[in-house]
Amino acid sequence: MTVTLTNPLRVGLRQERVVSPQCLVIFGASGDLTHRKLVPALFELFRQRRLPTEFAVLGCARRPWSDEDFRGHMAEALGDLVHEHRGAWDQFAAGLFYEPVDLQQPEHLVRLAQRLEVIDRQRATRSNRTFYLSVSPKFYGSGCSALAAAGLLSDPERSRVVIEKPFGRDYGSAQELNRIVQASAKESQVFRIDHYLGKETVQNILVLRFANTIFEPIWNRNYIASVEITAAETVGVEERAGYYESSGALRDMVQNHLTQMLALTTMEAPGRFDPEAIRNEKAKVLQSARLADELEPWNCCVRGQYSPGGSAERPLAGYRQEPGVNPNSTTETYVAMKLFIDNWRWQGVPFYLRTGKRLPKRMSEVVLTFREAPVHLFDAAGGSPTANQLILRIQPDEGAGFRFEVKSPGSGMRSRPVDMHFSYDESFGEPSDEGYVRLLADAMLGDPTLFTRGDEVEAAWRMYTPLLELIEDSPWQLPVHPYEARTWGPAASDSMLGRDGLMWRRP
Amino acid sequence: MSPQLTLQAPVALPPPELTDYLDKLWSHDLESSSGASTFTLLVWQPAWVEQHLVRTGRLDGPVTGVVRSELLEAAREAVPACDLPLSISPLSPKLAWALGQQIGNHPIEDLRGQHIDSAISAFQPRRLITLAPTLNHGQPLETLVAAYCPLPGEGTAAACGDVVVLRGDFGALQQGLQLLQPLVPADLPCWVWWNGSLDEAPELLEALAEPGRRLVIDTAMGTPRRCLDLLESRVASGGPVNDLNWLRQRAWRESLAMVFDPPSRRDALNHVVQLDIDVEGTHPVQGLLLAAWMADRLGWHWVESHAAPGDEIRAEFERTDGVTVQFHLTPVPVGVPSSHPGSVVGLRLICKPPGRQALCVILCSESGGCMRLEAGGMARMELAEEVVPMGHATDEWEMARLLGGGHDSTNPLLATAAPLAAKLLPNA
Numbered sequence: 001m002t003v004t005l006t007n008p009l010r011v012g013l014r015q016e017r018v019v020s021p022q023c024l025v026i027f028g029a030s031g032d033l034t035h036r037k038l039v040p041a042l043f044e045l046f047r048q049r050r051l052p053t054e055f056a057v058l059g060c061a062r063r064p065w066s067d068e069d070f071r072g073h074m075a076e077a078l079g080d081l082v083h084e085h086r087g088a089w090d091q092f093a094a095g096l097f098y099e100p101v102d103l104q105q106p107e108h109l110v111r112l113a114q115r116l117e118v119i120d121r122q123r124a125t126r127s128n129r130t131f132y133l134s135v136s137p138k139f140y141g142s143g144c145s146a147l148a149a150a151g152l153l154s155d156p157e158r159s160r161v162v163i164e165k166p167f168g169r170d171y172g173s174a175q176e177l178n179r180i181v182q183a184s185a186k187e188s189q190v191f192r193i194d195h196y197l198g199k200e201t202v203q204n205i206l207v208l209r210f211a212n213t214i215f216e217p218i219w220n221r222n223y224i225a226s227v228e229i230t231a232a233e234t235v236g237v238e239e240r241a242g243y244y245e246s247s248g249a250l251r252d253m254v255q256n257h258l259t260q261m262l263a264l265t266t267m268e269a270p271g272r273f274d275p276e277a278i279r280n281e282k283a284k285v286l287q288s289a290r291l292a293d294e295l296e297p298w299n300c301c302v303r304g305q306y307s308p309g310g311s312a313e314r315p316l317a318g319y320r321q322e323p324g325v326n327p328n329s330t331t332e333t334y335v336a337m338k339l340f341i342d343n344w345r346w347q348g349v350p351f352y353l354r355t356g357k358r359l360p361k362r363m364s365e366v367v368l369t370f371r372e373a374p375v376h377l378f379d380a381a382g383g384s385p386t387a388n389q390l391i392l393r394i395q396p397d398e399g400a401g402f403r404f405e406v407k408s409p410g411s412g413m414r415s416r417p418v419d420m421h422f423s424y425d426e427s428f429g430e431p432s433d434e435g436y437v438r439l440l441a442d443a444m445l446g447d448p449t450l451f452t453r454g455d456e457v458e459a460a461w462r463m464y465t466p467l468l469e470l471i472e473d474s475p476w477q478l479p480v481h482p483y484e485a486r487t488w489g490p491a492a493s494d495s496m497l498g499r500d501g502l503m504w505r506r507p
Numbered sequence: 508m509s510p511q512l513t514l515q516a517p518v519a520l521p522p523p524e525l526t527d528y529l530d531k532l533w534s535h536d537l538e539s540s541s542g543a544s545t546f547t548l549l550v551w552q553p554a555w556v557e558q559h560l561v562r563t564g565r566l567d568g569p570v571t572g573v574v575r576s577e578l579l580e581a582a583r584e585a586v587p588a589c590d591l592p593l594s595i596s597p598l599s600p601k602l603a604w605a606l607g608q609q610i611g612n613h614p615i616e617d618l619r620g621q622h623i624d625s626a627i628s629a630f631q632p633r634r635l636i637t638l639a640p641t642l643n644h645g646q647p648l649e650t651l652v653a654a655y656c657p658l659p660g661e662g663t664a665a666a667c668g669d670v671v672v673l674r675g676d677f678g679a680l681q682q683g684l685q686l687l688q689p690l691v692p693a694d695l696p697c698w699v700w701w702n703g704s705l706d707e708a709p710e711l712l713e714a715l716a717e718p719g720r721r722l723v724i725d726t727a728m729g730t731p732r733r734c735l736d737l738l739e740s741r742v743a744s745g746g747p748v749n750d751l752n753w754l755r756q757r758a759w760r761e762s763l764a765m766v767f768d769p770p771s772r773r774d775a776l777n778h779v780v781q782l783d784i785d786v787e788g789t790h791p792v793q794g795l796l797l798a799a800w801m802a803d804r805l806g807w808h809w810v811e812s813h814a815a816p817g818d819e820i821r822a823e824f825e826r827t828d829g830v831t832v833q834f835h836l837t838p839v840p841v842g843v844p845s846s847h848p849g850s851v852v853g854l855r856l857i858c859k860p861p862g863r864q865a866l867c868v869i870l871c872s873e874s875g876g877c878m879r880l881e882a883g884g885m886a887r888m889e890l891a892e893e894v895v896p897m898g899h900a901t902d903e904w905e906m907a908r909l910l911g912g913g914h915d916s917t918n919p920l921l922a923t924a925a926p927l928a929a930k931l932l933p934n935a
Binding site: 006007008009010011012013016017018019020049052126157425426427428429430 | 544763768769773776805806911913919920
């Protein structure tokens with residue numbers, strides 16, 4: 001294994017903002033997300049000296065744990081990390097507390113409020129609170145209402161609430177959830193999380209576009225022929241069958257992660273780097289986006305479901321054979337679609353989105369394909385010149401690439417495509433923080449830039465409403481095509497692009 | 508954004524009535540508003556250069572304490588007029604002293620403490636206390652108070668603050684110190700910004716910078732020994748301290764780190780044999796802090812330092828493998844100096860990994876060239892050359908960054924670099 005030396009001159013150079021004194025209250029503290037993502041992210045923030053000494057975490061769930069139980073479970077879950085940093089963990093763990101709470105029981109909220117006051121005195125957290133709802137989505141609305149009824153969200157300067165995805169199941173339910181949440185707290189207190197926005201490479205889309213002058217003049221319908229956004233996973237449904245059966249790829253990936261990548265790729269430049277300015281532009285572009293054929297969505301969308309595949313040595317079960325999945329399930333594990341954005345910048349440019357499980361590669365990327373040169377002066381090695389492509393690699397091998405034509409060596413004037421690569425690893429050689437580190441810190445700092453606003457979420461759901469209605473009302477019009485596990489999805493998906501004279505990029 | 512004035516004209520009060528007036532203000536007049544639960548900012552704001560420029564008619568008033576382009580221009584013009592070398596920085600205490608020798612009696616409208624830079628007011632200080640020493644000896648203590656609230660639409664809630672100005676000659680301000688303690692809310696962080704030379708009024712600085720307060724100084728302002736000793740002693744005492752001179756050097760640290768970000772270059776850092784730093788004029792502190800930071804990060808052990816002709820400083824370090832690293836700090840004259848004395852203008856690092864081509868890293872300031880550092884057989888080495896962007900941030904903006912960062916302790920990099928920089932400076 002290659003070991004990369006750390007850059008000693010880089011250590012400590014970033015002076016990140018320190019979170020203000022506060023107590024982070026995690027509902028669903030006995031759940032998977034807390035010990036897999038949240039507490040590790042908090043411990044990382046602690047080790048980066050970005051948490052003040054006046055800080056506490058109060059875990060809440062229905063299990064009758066004590067503070068010590070909670071600390072023990074978290075230490076166990078973090079395993080080696082705790083052993084490697086024992087001293088730091090002991091300091092951090094002293095700020096971990098636990099209170100058994102059922103959000104549906106008003107008297108529990110009273111007890112919670114009292115416990116928070118005690119913690120304020122113990123840890124000098126000055127009544128600043130961030131409530132993190134890491135609970136079942138069906139409790140998001142009632143959870144916010146319960147917190148508001150207990151007076152825990154009454155101070156907009158001192159209290160915030162973080163809500164995990166999915167925010168709603170469709171346009172109507174998202175509207176309803178927004179109504180309940182916004183009746184409980186001001187929009188400035190609400191942080192709807194989409195962990196894709198915590199990724200460096202997703203944030204880099206903004207920097208690439210708006211910190212460089214070379215891209216902006218060509219970032220439009222005059223120069224860009226099409227855009228592909230892909231999020232491919234190699235894993236199957238794993239232990240999430242219960243959730244996945246009721247969501248599918250469209251709700252699980254497209255409405256949030258892919259749509260956020262779409263918004264960042266297509267939004268107008270904000271007037272300033274300010275949370276509301278950025279979210280305004282994202283909301284505006286999503287409000288202009290639509291399925292390519294809203295009246296007959298089956299023309300612009302393909303659903304698929306993985307069937308058995310793999311190799312003789314390592315066979316892979318099909319989706320319907322996975323534990324917990326209905327053997328006759330019609331839930332899609334793959335979805336591809338074509339969108340348009342009706343505005344001056346993007347009118348007529350097709351956007352192709354695809355995501356799927358059990359595909360051959362784990363990767364996410366945005367590919368901008370430019371228009372061909374108007375006149376072909378040279379012979380091309382491949383018959384015709386390859387269109388220029390800008391590839392933003394979100395994960396893995398984070399970075400960017402640009403494909404362009406050059407003269408092929410030798411006599412004559414033949415052209416051939418070459419690739420220019422930028423790799424985060426080669427340039428920086430340092431792993432970037434896990435998305436939750438960034439997002440948790442931002443939420444506790446009250447910075448909503450990387451969180452989705454209520455109107456953004458609604459615009460995203462509204463875009464997919466014709467599809468969701470079709471799947472609900474006449475699923476036979478949008479059949480689920482089987483595809484062999486570890487292949488690039490159903491053939492119908494290739495045909496959808498083929499009708500436009502295009503092919504999916506095979507990364 | 509331009510600086511903002513307080514909306515309300517400050518009220519001049521007899522000093523003994525100050526505390527009562529503020530209590531009344533918050534319990535009656537501003538009862539409906541929640542006071543900003545942020546911090547107190549206590550500023551020592553002599554603005555000597557500005558006061559003298561206005562007094563001698565070289566600059567139109569009022570005196571605000573905020574560095575603006577007209578002030579820098581007038582100060583630059585004053586440098587040759589005062590028979591000072593052109594490489595003297597426009598905010599140098601030497602210029603203030605020279606201007607003080609010149610006659611002039613233009614009236615000075617004094618708005619110090621009332622003219623708040625928008626970068627700072629954006630953080631809504633709960634209380635902004637300005638100590639404004641005047642040129643007039645014997646001027647008694649004046650106290651001015653104003654409340655301010657954000658303009659409608661600026662924020663979600665009306666979180667107001669107040670402004671207190673203590674003005675008078677040095678003796679009067681020392682008397683005014685007793686007023687200060689009750690003015691600093693005990694439950695909020697307090698920042699003390701010593702926005703003047705570190706040579707002046709050491710006992711006042713001592714009194715203001717109580718251990719729990721977050722002190723901000725500028726080690727470009729004052730004699731180098733005093734600046735580094737003060738920094739070192741504050742670090743040693745554990746009191747939080749920030750240095751604007753250190754912050755202004757940020758681009759150099761970042762640029763140098765950037766050169767070694769690609770993993771393929773990192774090994775070269777273990778084989779450094781020479782470090783050269785060029786600074787503007789004769790104030791070496793910024794250059795020494797940069798060298799000390801590198802030495803600390805790379806694990807070099809300081810061996811000795813000595814002064815060399817031409818105000819050069821030479822020193823030796825020992826690497827962890829016992830090899831010697833030579834360090835030269837060279838003052839270079841410049842025609843148009845930066846606003847603060849001693850800015851770094853060039854850096855050269857020579858690494859000689861055994862069995863491989865030597866690497867020479869040259870960083871030079873946007874304001875000058877690298878020719879001096881490019882000389883001396885660099886052609887045989889792999890050359891990595893970068894231009895370091897000039898910092899355009901004002902001191903107020905740097906202050907605002909500190910205030911926004913919320914750090915309640917000394918930056919650990921500065922804490923380790925400060926004592927080493929103090930060792931690097933040869934004793935006179």
